[in-house]
Amino acid sequence: MTRRTIESLRDEIIGLDEPIPILGGKEQRYVFLDNAASTPAFKSVLAAIAEFLPWYSGVHRGTGYKARVATAVFDETRKVVAEFVGADPRRDVVVYGANTTGLINMLAARLGTGPDGVVITTLMEHHSNDLPWRKHGKVVHIGTDSRGGVDMDALRDALARHAGRVRLVAISGASNVTGFINPVHEVAALSHESGARILVDAAQLVAHRPVRMRPHDDPGHLDFVVFSGHKIYAPFGIGALIGPGAFFREGSPTLVGGGAVSYVSLNEVEWADPPHSEEAGSPNVTGAVALAEALRILGSVGMDHVASHERELIEYCTAGAREIPGITLYGPVDDPGIKVGVLPFTLAETDHALVATILSTEGGVGVRNGNFCAQIYMRGLLKVTPEAEKANRAMSCDSASLPGMVRASLGCYNNRDDVDAFLGMLGKIARREYRGTYKIDPDTGSYREEKFTPRFPAGLVRNGAGA
Numbered sequence: 001m002t003r004r005t006i007e008s009l010r011d012e013i014i015g016l017d018e019p020i021p022i023l024g025g026k027e028q029r030y031v032f033l034d035n036a037a038s039t040p041a042f043k044s045v046l047a048a049i050a051e052f053l054p055w056y057s058g059v060h061r062g063t064g065y066k067a068r069v070a071t072a073v074f075d076e077t078r079k080v081v082a083e084f085v086g087a088d089p090r091r092d093v094v095v096y097g098a099n100t101t102g103l104i105n106m107l108a109a110r111l112g113t114g115p116d117g118v119v120i121t122t123l124m125e126h127h128s129n130d131l132p133w134r135k136h137g138k139v140v141h142i143g144t145d146s147r148g149g150v151d152m153d154a155l156r157d158a159l160a161r162h163a164g165r166v167r168l169v170a171i172s173g174a175s176n177v178t179g180f181i182n183p184v185h186e187v188a189a190l191s192h193e194s195g196a197r198i199l200v201d202a203a204q205l206v207a208h209r210p211v212r213m214r215p216h217d218d219p220g221h222l223d224f225v226v227f228s229g230h231k232i233y234a235p236f237g238i239g240a241l242i243g244p245g246a247f248f249r250e251g252s253p254t255l256v257g258g259g260a261v262s263y264v265s266l267n268e269v270e271w272a273d274p275p276h277s278e279e280a281g282s283p284n285v286t287g288a289v290a291l292a293e294a295l296r297i298l299g300s301v302g303m304d305h306v307a308s309h310e311r312e313l314i315e316y317c318t319a320g321a322r323e324i325p326g327i328t329l330y331g332p333v334d335d336p337g338i339k340v341g342v343l344p345f346t347l348a349e350t351d352h353a354l355v356a357t358i359l360s361t362e363g364g365v366g367v368r369n370g371n372f373c374a375q376i377y378m379r380g381l382l383k384v385t386p387e388a389e390k391a392n393r394a395m396s397c398d399s400a401s402l403p404g405m406v407r408a409s410l411g412c413y414n415n416r417d418d419v420d421a422f423l424g425m426l427g428k429i430a431r432r433e434y435r436g437t438y439k440i441d442p443d444t445g446s447y448r449e450e451k452f453t454p455r456f457p458a459g460l461v462r463n464g465a466g467a
Ligand SMILES: Cc1ncc(COP(=O)(O)O)c(C=O)c1O
Pocket: 036, 037, 099, 100, 101, 102, 126, 128, 129, 172, 174, 175, 176, 201, 203, 204, 228, 230
């Protein structure tokens, strides 16, 4: 495999120069600053899929040549994933699922807390690392510190208060709202001291920083790590949960059916060895091929290089954003070393949904706005009072009236041109120099420019009708 560099990663991105329509009838390249939601795909990922597909076959249940090739390829992908996060090949297994949400739900159902046990999580989590735990047991939420990261004193208190009963500490590696990187190895050491395991939701971390699970006998060892392929340049419907095989040998799998068993009679079922026990049904082999290739590429560049490139870019972006009149930035703004490349902000007297719409309509810049599936954290950052929260709820489904921000988020391939395009358009919005006339749809809370209905690519959307 050719050794890649940070600079060459830009050439790896599919669709980077695809022209998109903007207000006024012109076209320009899309400025992709929505990587925290999903990244675009690497070209080599597509090439790896194309190379594999002639050999595609169902895996594990066939003796045919292609089934054997596909099985070998599939098994190999698990090794790549394990290596990427520094898992122990003798003790850990890589379980595939659809995405982070699905895999956390699976783990929550698998873990169960029993009548006395608890799971500790934080108030900065994505809903996907909060609601599954609530569904399957008792959850203790700990707060955040003044910078927006986990409050380590509150964690110590909670571990002491529930000593002997904490089954798991479930924490984000990095926040999808502020980008704050939690000190996961420190959290792990505290968790282990009190007999608990740790799960790191690495959905926002793994594409931006090196993730190392560390040896099992290291106090800072990460027991479980989970992430999604679509946030790491492999958007092909796959996610991975890495954790100890011994854990999955206890009890019974969440999802049961073909592939998860080694013996079935009317009265008896013997579960297959993990990870197969956790993957009932036919697995997403193509997704696994895609994921492994994306990880190989990032591994060949080196995650340290990715991290330093993104850090330099978020510093550049933050410095420029500070100059925008009326802007408020959130999270650890003054300390780019403890965050990934996410810039959450609001503009005075301009709805977050309107800002995001103008960025797209007139600047061709793709960002995201809203609460980013982290409503509790969002309310805390925006200091929404309980009264205001109540009033907001009464305003029903008008999403623009809900507390929210705009979020620009970087990937390994973004450069200063992308940031300049974003800041340039943002400056115009702040100075009220945008050209369009925007109306809100009260049913959806989204904005639209009065006369702008861009056509979608005809081959993709019936008749190319715009929206
Ligand atoms: C921190 C975090 N956790 C979990 C998720 C859920 O990931 P997925 O939608 O791939 O299941 C996201 C998605 O944005 C996220 O940012």
